[in-house]
Amino acid sequence: MTDFDFDLFVIGGGSGGVRAARIAAQHGARVGLAEEYRYGGTCVIRGCVPKKLMVYASGFPDAFEDAAGFGWTVGPRSFDWSRLIAAKDAEISRLEAIYHGNLQKTGVQVFGARARLESPHEITLATGAHYSAKHVLIATGGTPFVPEIPGAELGITSNEIFDLETQPRRMIIVGGGYIASEFAGIMNGLGTHVRQLYRGDQILRGFDQDIRDHVADAMRARGVVVEIQRDVVTVEKSGDELEVTLDNGECHRVDQVMFATGRVPNTSGLGLEALGVKLKGNGAIVVDEWSQTSVPSVYAVGDVTDRAALTPVAIREGHAFADTVFGARAVRPDHRLIPTAIFTQPEAGTVGLTEAEARAAGEVEIYRSVFRPMLNTLGGRPERMMMKLIVSKADRKVLGCHIVGHGAGEMAQLVAIPMRMGATKEDFDATMAVHPTAAEELVTMRSPVE
Template identity: 50%
Template structure:
């Protein structure tokens, strides 16, 4: 049977674009369909704009510190429209880069939504149908609303970049990295931030000691954080005619993520007055915005997978094997849509491994173990390997840990603290985990991750001479365990 393409990719995010480009470089005839902006979540509504917002939000405190160091400076009000214009310009530039990379690789781009008609056929929203020997689904994930009454009044992380103005008061619901990052960002930009999380501590899944320090520092820097707390009721203030507001499902049905984010502000999110909220702790407050950061779901809705035999999991994720192949041999999936490790660099590696397996004849599995990651709170949290809690359930461990005020802040009598922590196997001396809470922890953990991935021992860490004076020198100078577990 002849096909229009050797490979058809559905989804123009980091994983899909990389796979398309590399497959085309191997001589395959490749096409890619994307119904939203090229670049996907990371480039357009995730990692990149978020990190630029992290940078922007850090200057208020930096200028206050500069004053304490003797500089005559003053942090005026934050100009959100000016920043937003620059941000949109940068995202436009990056989208153009992604398109050029595909075009220069010979990949046919369809600005359309792709839907599976059968195991080898994709129906496009333009009315066209194309066939391919192999189909790769890389549609990523999307924010999930909690499913409570009136949750359409809230915004998500997709919407935050489209706000016409920053709110004076915002409630952020959730305790994961997205919730905590945006709580710190908006707090740094001068927004009065309240955060509710129904669990006992934010950043579930991270090392307990590390996430405890992050939470403490968030509170000290001005975030009104409430754990064990959730929304039980929300509504518009009584002076607003709610009957004129369309629900999110009515207003945004069938739209792309970016178009949906823009329209949500017309229908209930960006206009219409303040939102009254009742919390599970009995308190009531009024906010200009409520942001839900209550999880993400794989973007598999209306993909036509039921026409192919490819199986979905309980949360809607595409089930794949270790080679990213679905239960339908012609269909593969990479990235967040598979709900394995939801990180952009992982999606890129999965896309590369897919090409190695299918187009280079070199079956390649992606190693999902010991992946460094960072949470861009203020201070940042960097982590690789096992948490203390995970490690002690696996085997006896020694814990090397220190917390201190870094030189830069101690000099001006600031209360900021950092944490350096190593989790070490008693039996083998191998460093099983490294956890850092500090400014630039993301930069540090990338380098520490190399050593942990190589299986370095604590003795080998100790053989490395310290770089002085730095915060990270503590990783190679902790000689005695703080405790065993």
């Protein structure tokens, strides 16, 4: 087949797919894109954006409480779940329209239908339409994983929580990752009694141990019941409530159970296996450093590849793919030193190696400061911040930076720049501090911990 309908056909209208389609079109390619649900993907529709809006909403009780210590008198207050959800929906609709409009402005032909591959160059839509393309990009993201336990279908996932008509008074959140921990903080801040259950030895597996311990302790201090080495055995309907039985024999009656037990690549029903596209055991598409699959005409970016399931990573991968294939400029996405924010309460920000990872690679020095930030003084809040730098003894480079507290995500983004440039501890030390700020701790820690 030499005469194709499109130079590129993208399956999936999330952040990675939309970026790849737009850049390819700007390079002069004829591009088609199919999306069966809404444009913007997990991040815009039911992930990062609505979650952060809810994080903001859940932080106002702290602000109201702290205001008194700063001389303010705050009158009667109440929270209306339906108003928050309506405002969130309006903002998501606005953003989706922007995504859709930007595709059309660059000349991408969009199809509101599910798509599957029939051959390395042929795509069939659920509408029955058939198209051919020289290159195909899979950018279908991920989907929540729900464990196979009796009654699991009675619960919800991070997809559905944004659309609940009423706020649950009591809630169990199953899982210990950043999604579970973030929603535990959100719902607790909005007034729901939250019990978070995690079968491991500490929440936030994969992050630095000091972040894990500091956040868990702070969450408990804020009223979240965090139980580790605990799991759900069954969920049963009991009138208007759910009866949840745990592995220690306890039973809890709640209004809602949310499973935040991980996400899996969304590759089912795409026709990949029949084409010979190599997949991992969890369904992730195997790609090389150029995002190319085992079938030369088929590429994949974003969460569906299970490399680093983060929106900015999907965007960078999609952009690099388009530049490489259609822009005559070979670009490989760089997955090193990815800064990450965890919008728990308190917030965490991290970039680089954990202490365990760094110690496994060589000798290190650890610089750590735990302190009560100025924001919490007059308000009488005992919550403390944590700053941590991991430094190589051999070349003095800063290998990891881990922060817990107000603005941690913002700081992680900025500190990632000098770290990518190879900054040493002495470079940090030579940088003038901004006072009074919390961030100045990053350049004033002089003595390593024992």
